[in-house]
Amino acid sequence: MISVAQKLHRRQHSKVKSLIFYVKGKVFSGKGEGAEFIKLPWVRKQIMEKFGFIPYVGTLNVRLADECLAVKNLLKKAKAVEISPTSGFCRGKCFGAYLRGNLKCAIVIPEIASYPEDIIEVIAPINLRERLQLKDGDTVEIKILL
Secondary structure (H helix, E strand, O other), rough: OOOOHHHHHHOOOOOOOEEEEEEEEEOOOOHHHHHHEEEEEHHHHHOOOOOOOOOOOEEEEEEEEEHHHHHHHHHOOOOOOEEEOOOOOEEEEEEEEEOOOOOEEEEEEOOOOOOOOOOOEEOOOHHHHHHHHHOOEEEEEEEEEE
8 A cells, every 4th residue: 555655756756747735624713824924925926826816815714624634744744835035024935726526726735833623724716715605614625736
């Protein structure tokens, strides 16, 4: 049996087009820090250049299910699309993703030592809570592309 780590290693060292992971978690309200980050012109510009959309000012906070924490740890080691910061800001690792099958988005993993291991933030060109009628406690499944 091939482990997830071995699959990831093979993807990074082969000509395979992409590797797909699914993670599940519960939506929760954050402190608004993601929205403040997304408002920054240099962040918006890089997201547009790297993902092809202008992000809605805000993130969807998702607390991952315990069984999905291994995937997040692999993502932290995987080759990602990076948001390169200006002075005084942290770097962020991003991955293309989809919600509800075909809703294009991206996940962001801030590179902050104290950032919780069980949380990811989702960005999209729309307000995901409104469009998908999500509320705190709802479970979402995210398809992540590597």
